[in-house]
Amino acid sequence: MRGGAEKEAVKQYIADLRKKIHYHNYRYYVLNEPEISDAEYDGLFKELEELERRYPELVTRDSPTQRVGAKPLEEFGTYEHRIPLLSLNSVSDEREVRDFDERVRRFIGGIEEEIEYVVEPKIDGLAMELVYENGVLSVGSTRGDGKTGEEITQNLRTIKTIPLRIFSDVDAGAGAPLPLLEVRGEVFIPVSKFKELNAELGAKGEKMFANPRNAAAGSVRQLDPRVTASRPLDFFAYGVGRAEGKGFSTQWEALDYLRRIGFKVSPLIRRFGNIKDVIGYHEEVKKKRDELDYEIDGIVVKVNSIEQQDRLGAISRSPRWAIAYKFPAREAFTSVKNIVVQVGRTGALTPVAVLEPVQIGGVTVSRATLHNEDELRKKDVRIGDTVVVERAGDVIPEVVSVIKSKRTGAEKEFRMPDRCPVCGAEVLKEGPIVRCIGVSCIAQLKGRIKHFASLRAMNVEGLGEKVVEQLVDRKMVSDAADLFFLTKRELLKLERMGGKSAQNILNSLEKSRHTTFSRLIHALGIRHVGEHTASLLADNFRDVEALRNASYEDLVSIPEIGPEVAKSILLFFEQGSTKELLEKLERAEVWYERKEAGLVEEEKEKKVLEGKTFVFTGQISIPREEAKSMVERLGGKVASSVSEKTDYVVAGEEAGSKLEKADKLGVKIIDEGEFREMVTLPS
Template identity: 45%
Template structure:
């Protein structure tokens, strides 16, 4: 294709793809099938690959763009992104309305759902998205433009736009995307997000935009922050204008005049919210006239012309009929409350996790009890308390053996979780297989959680060793594989044979042995045969190893299933010796870290792996021997103790800076 024709066709494809994206993600009314959309996208990618100079920042192909960033630049908001005053009763709402009437006469109000997400600003210059930033403290946020571009409902460019436009909205994760993400995190043995809001916040602040793109975020716009070249008289009028530009505006905003109308609208939204595909945590009531807002002004923290009504958490009483015991993919033996069905937040609920024995003992929960249940964050059912025991009830104790395979259960020192130690337990098979093939272990490309699940469910594999006898013809019987993808997977499995002994040791999933510990083991015992024969006393001599880690290694290599697995892997040609790499960066060698609280972008396991990769040691408690405490949100007693002992406190950003 000649360049002139390519440029013309690229423009046509861009217009079509923008139109279809708007229909699908904003109007929820697609005109073409997913396949037709994908074919058009592939055609545009092909043109841009041939003529890279035609690639524009607003091209549909650039939705996942940008480079992984080590940090987010600070953004000072020209217009404060203020928070709202919360109210919790209709009496408070009525008092707010009366106060408005006293100050500005007869106001009208815009009433709209309060989306439970992350507040974000979008800036457009001459109709092109130039920056997206988080709210932060209202005055200073973070530049997350590369990640914002991945959200399909956000227009990268707008037609007939003012010279400069800044809008504010809420980035959220739809419930369906949240449940899908949690399922994936559990498969990967990661700590799942607690609710969609936390998931949205964590996803938007990923260092790699490709990860954000995979989280399927969405955004509602609810305010004009700045607009050069156009003026508005009412808030509802500004929302109508934004909607005409192609923005996905806050749904169901309604103009009301009286307390009775506002109360009815709050009640209507409260009833209907169970049918929403997203979470809300209340209703916002705002003075609609913008001049009247200016007249009312604001306090240092909140505007006087708006409040957020928060729905009270719904709690209901029911009868606990049973406590089931499930075995997770990590071997964790988890009690689950089974109770008479109740309606909470619009759905029937009959089960809730009871976490562990300590939780049951603390609340003295027994089968037959009357219990109080609620939905945490409107999503996850939880048992709050027992309000009465049945006659003849007895305390509940978790079983001493695994309910799936019968292996004696164990509770290790410092843990609250009871576990099945048998890694061949059927309940743990999928998790162990996923770990074995993961990037930090044998690094088998193309064998993520979904494909591994397909292999396990089909019966093709029941052990990591089975992977090395897979044939292309077997894969083609599964829906997930075509000719090319089957070839690629077989080749990747073959390549993994040379991953190295240190990766293999990590892939075996030995308790308490992470990536760094696996390397240290291989440095001490560079041949698998020698490692398998090593005694605990010899292993504990390794710097950073204690008795618990040494015993874990010895116990693992004495188990018959482990010796059989290694024998099969050896026969398959998997490398069983260690080649010491070039000098490693051990800048944290001899330093002890403690992690506490929720870090902004990193999971604790990731932070631990990072520290260990530089030779550091991570422990679970603070003492005089601790060098650093890395603290995130909701850091508790560990942070307090560190402050008392004068130990240096690090943020996630500080830790990342130390690794540069």
């Protein structure tokens, strides 16, 4: 009797613990407003794992510990949608949008009836359907042909912004979980995470993705869910299919319901009472497009009233009550005039298509990357081909495909050279990469200096490609450290270099002398060491000297650093040119915070900002990503909006509405100087 009662008590305790973890996942991943520290969250999660190990019969499918399946699948099954996932008709100009409005009014019975529209950003991702039975995720599938999709439940379970169990009335005032609820939405990879993913893949010599959408598609359709779990996938909900026991009068109401039961819904969704305002909002969103951390290719315009939607119905595979109002195209057709080879800082030879200039999204594109020899062969790009070129955000333009039907027979195949086109040294094939092995290759030197000065490394403003090329060609620098010994008189010898520009470069170089250890490691340009790996090394070694003296065993003992990366680091520090570079940097008084000997482990545990949430507003001199990294390194969090859970608002110049909200909520407002003191950064 007593044993049964104890078991019931344990079962209830585990259920409450799961509910608590689900709630904190929602606060962290969906709202970006955590209420507890990472350490507290880890404690809850470990407690649940331990209890489930002791009581395996109490493990449930909706447990936070069950997000990632252990076994790869042999193939995906199919899933038939109860209500078809319709595709939208696309329009691209104002006249077509006004025509849509007129058609809607005609079909629903008159020009006088009030029409309200809901406008949503059109996420450039992959449409998905999630099926919840009694509040628990049971099926996840792709759109497929609209009627039948691929069943990829195991993979969708790994995405942190997809709830395994939706909130009940106690949690969100949304009523008890429905017997059946179908949620439609878009899976995507944020642009910032896409760049990090590609940087890591590139550092390992692995194939990189062309754009965030391709990365999301390649990640979500992995037979091994553990691979999907390692990718930075995200999810926005945008609609409801079948909802047993629940009716919605408007699309707006459905979106509000989804938000309240735990889904992430785009903050850019708006309601408008006329088509003129819809067109105006399209222009507003288009201007914000490149500021967003996710790719959008237009807006979706929907009749808000569900009753009016039902009256309008659908034609074939598209609803009459919604359209996609697209932005100007970011891909175009053009011809390949030539194929040339560029040599990067690590010696990698990259084939580049020289194109007939073409306008894409308001930018003239005359070159596009072909990535590597394997990609060149796979796409079968030839000189003279007509190709599709894509440019998304600030991603380098890429040849997506060849229009083979336009071939005339005059096209010429391209073969990668067997010697470096710059220095003439032999090349070596390493997987998909062809690499120059010349130790004094000018192209590699230029690449290393450009990388050293780049935004995410030492952030030397004004030191662009043309300036670096002149500095190297005129033998004014022989490595990156020489930059710090340049004089204004020397810079003024460069073509198109005025006094003001020269002084700005010198000022920026002076400012970059004071940096972080992780930025310095990243700037050194060690092969296979991107931003993330540089941060790991900075966390585990007190200074450059400690890193230089690290053994292979020291390096591979760090989580996420494998044999290939460790060997690359050791090889880098064995080179005489590296020793010379580091000695010059020391003479140039390049400064970074060093940890005291023996305190590295202690520093890892010292999280002075543990549990604190920061919001930045206005312009500060520290790059925003660097400031965010500083806070996180010390255990804190950075949120995008001010709430009652915000501890500090860091206000720079031209601070906006966040300042007013912070003042209203009584949140402490600090300036950049106070922030620097908190993170012990010199002014």
